[in-house]
Structure formats: C-alpha cells, structure tokens
Amino acid sequence: MSFAPAPKRSWTTRSREIAVGALPPEKLLPDSQPTYVASWIYVFGVASIAALMVIIGSGAILSLKGPAWWHFTGVGHFFNSIHLWSVELFFFFVVIHLWGKYWMAAWRGGRSRVWITGAITFLVAVPAALTGYVSQQNFDAQWIATQAKDGLNSVGVGAFFNVTNFGQMYSYHVLLLPVAVVALVAAHVLLVRKHGVVPPFELDKKVAVAVSTSQAAPPATGVQGESP
C-alpha cells in the first residue's frame, strides 16, 4: 500500500507539526520530574482535576435521571450529595493549589499564561457552582436566585443571564460552564506540560557562589535572570 505525500502546506500537517513541536510526547506525558517536585503542595493540582472528574461523573449521573430524581429517591439524593461534596472538595483543593502556586511565584520563567488560565478557571468555576445552586429546585435555589439576581442585575448581566430562570441556569450548569472549565483546565495542564513545573527560587548568593566555586553541584535552579 502506498500513500500520496501530503501537500507541504496542508493544514493537517502544519497543525501536527505545531502540536508536536510545542508538546512532544515525552513532554506531554513525562515519566520523570525534576527532583525539586517533592512536596505535598503538588498534590493539590492533581487533586483539583480528580475532584473535577468526580463532579462531572456525579453530575452526568444526575443528568441521566433528570432534575426531580435527587429530591424523591434515596439513590438520587445520594448522588446529589456526592456532587455537592466533590464541588466542595474541588474548591478546597483549587484554593490551596492557587495559594501554593502564588507562594512559589509559579508564573516565573515564561509561565504567566499558566497562572492566568488557572486564575480564570477559578473565576469561571464560581458561576459554574452558582448555576448549580440555583438549579437545585429547593429552598436554597429559591433564596440564592433571588439574592444573586440583584448583584447581576446591578451590572447589567441580569439582562441576559437570569438566575431566576431555571431552564437557562440548568443549561449553563450542565453544558456551557462545565465545557468552559474543562477547556480552561486542559489549556492550563498543557501549558504546565509545555513549560514544565516552575523551579525553586535561586539560592542565596552566598550559597550559589559556593556551589559554583566547588563545581560540585548542578545549577541551583536553572532560572536565569528571573525577576518576579
């Protein structure tokens, strides 16, 4: 079997070259990490993704049976509770992850987009959760909707994002906002893989001089001329 050579300017070829150039497979799924990646704080990034997966899984089960299911059956309420607690865990992990990354100044060395996508993910996750709360069809949904409307109306958002409209909020909650969160998380993770995990701050000059004099150790951080 023989294949005709692809045209040089093929969109497909170029897309593949760009993708592989930016993220070769060994960078996308590395089987080793720099030795400085050794702290419990690193767990919270993957824990956030894991919580997001549990949220999507439990949410998908709730979607299969429809909005009334979780109010009137034990199984439905059980999955609704899992959905709630995975959301609580998601925000807990994300907040710790964000604080950890802040104190690491994880935007250093060309990683500003990593920080920005992470921060926007958090900000988009907030309305994703809010639309869930107002879609519950219980008293919490009634109260939160009537309260949230004032803030949103005051800046004009209420004109096209009506928290008292269950149909609209449910659509946002089960499709539009989750897609946005997943897309942002995907971009965030790909950027992390592209740039690598941010290295530690350079050691004190005294130590660094000693290191370079002894010629015994590798460069302290690998960060050149960083200035957060």
Added chain:
Amino acid sequence: MTRLSWWPRERETAEWSGGYAPYDLVKELFIAVGVVALLSVLLTVLFSSPDDRPSTVAQWSRGQPVDFIAAAAKELAGTSNTATYGPPYNHNSDGQHAAFLYPQKWLGVSHPINTANDFVIAPLRTVPDNPTLQSAIAQFEAAPEKTKMAWAEAFAKPLEQYEAALEENKAPGKDVSVDPTTGAVTVKASRTGPVPIMMSGLLDLAKSGGLDGSLLTSRQFFQTDYTKPLLFMSDGGLLAQRAEAQHLLGDQWGMMNETGSYPGQTWLWLYTVWYQVEPFKTSENADILVMLVMGVLSLAFICIPFIPGVRSLPRRIPIYRLIWREHYREHQAEA
C-alpha cells in the same frame, strides 16, 4: 517552539539541568480520582446534603394570608420592590449606579414585568364563573391610574401597619382581621374601590394553588422560567423569614451559606464580606459597588504576574523555603 505573536515576550526558564526522579503522572491521576471519589462518598455518608422543600405561593397564602395580601396590594399599587425595581424588569427606576455608570439602565428591560397586571389582574382573569370578580377587575381597569393607585394604597396601608406591629411585637390594630378557620382576611379601609374583592379573589386563587400555575404561564405549554413567582414571593416575607432562620440573610453572610450547617459557597466569602462593612452595608447601590470592587480584584488576581509588589511578595516572604525545603537542604549541604 511556537508562541503567540501578540503575547508579550517573557524570559523563559532555562531547561532544568539538575536531577530527575521517576514520576508516574497517570498513576497519580488514577489514585487521586479514587481517593477524591472515596472522600466524596465518605462525606456523603457522614453529612448527606441539604434539600429543604421550596416555598410555594399556595403555602405562603395559606400560612401568612395577611403578608400575602399586603404584598399583592403593593404589586397592584406599583409600590413593591419588584414594581419599583427598574431594569431588567421595568422602567420604573434607573436601577443601581456607581458615579456615571448605569449598566442596569443601559442594558434595558429584558424580562418585562408589570406587577399589577402579571401578578394580580392576569391571574384573576383566569378565575371562571365569578362575575362579581370579573366586574371588579373591569372597574379597576377602567379607572384612571391615579385612582387605581389610591385604591390599592388605601387597602395596603392597614395591612402594612398590621405587619409592622407584629414585627415590633406590638398588638396589631383592629382594621385587619384573619378568620382562623378559613384564613379569610378582612381589611377595614375606605375608598378602596374594587380592590377588596380582587384581593379576596386572589387569596382564594393562591390558596387553591392556581396562582402558582398562573404566574408560570407564558405563551407556551412547557415552563422553566420562575422569574415571576420568585419575584412575587420575594416581595413578601415568607422567603426572608425562612432565610433568616437558616442564617441566609445579607447581614448573615447571605447566599454564600446554605440551609443547615453545610459549608455552602465559601468561595464567595470575598464577595459577601463587602456587604458586612461600610460604605457598602448601607449604600442603596451596594450591589453595583460590590460587583465593581470584585471585578477589579478579579482582574488583579488574573494579572498577579504583572503587578509590581504583589508578584514580588513570594520572594520576600520565604514560604517557598518550606515548599522546597528538601531541595534547599540538599543544595545547602552540597554547598
């Protein structure tokens, strides 16, 4: 390596030339999903989740007929919170503003609500076989606007005084009485025109559950928009009473809480905190002021890598030494 041409060039980190250790990312993800799923199940088994039944207009009218009638009279007079809200519901005010910013007014009326017609008159029109009621509606509609308002306000005044007295734990006046068996409300007030007949009809409709349906009805069979019943109910006291009992009012850190002792939306604490302090706490434009502050803070949060001072704090406060303590210990030892 490709890069976005419009993105400001950043100094890239040099390739790490130190040691590497084996790391199984995929295995880590699978373990994390398992642990988080188990944790979610454990929390579910231990704490379940809140699910307080929603309030209905029928419950409200049966349990608090005076409050219901008082709210309905204000809807008819055009003096309720919803009636005077402004955009996106009506043009009866400009809504909130901050300095020269009037976004609520600029975006206009997208969910038009005429409280007198939508909450009172239109539902009453659906009541069959009641010529007295239909005649009262016709009389009301034929009257000049000024007269309509005067009738409705004259009817609402004793009801408001009755509610205020109850709120202050005083004995309510005798102008309002409630029949304990039927729940019928009698209001002694003059120059109220056909309003007492209309309010009595509305109370009966509400108690039967018919008003819940009427408020949801629009031009189509399937309904998902609860804007009208929610706004009508929030003009009364039922939702707020339930919310106060469940620590959900604005001065109780509001909607970041949820019913019961559950964590709620704790991530909204920075949004809610402004409502607890001046000048936001007492401002008529609190919502837009808080939203603007949060908008600026959110933008700053995204832009931390570019904000002088804020981006330098992590270097000055060496929490990083705790995070990378093994790395530094190793290199200190080598030094």
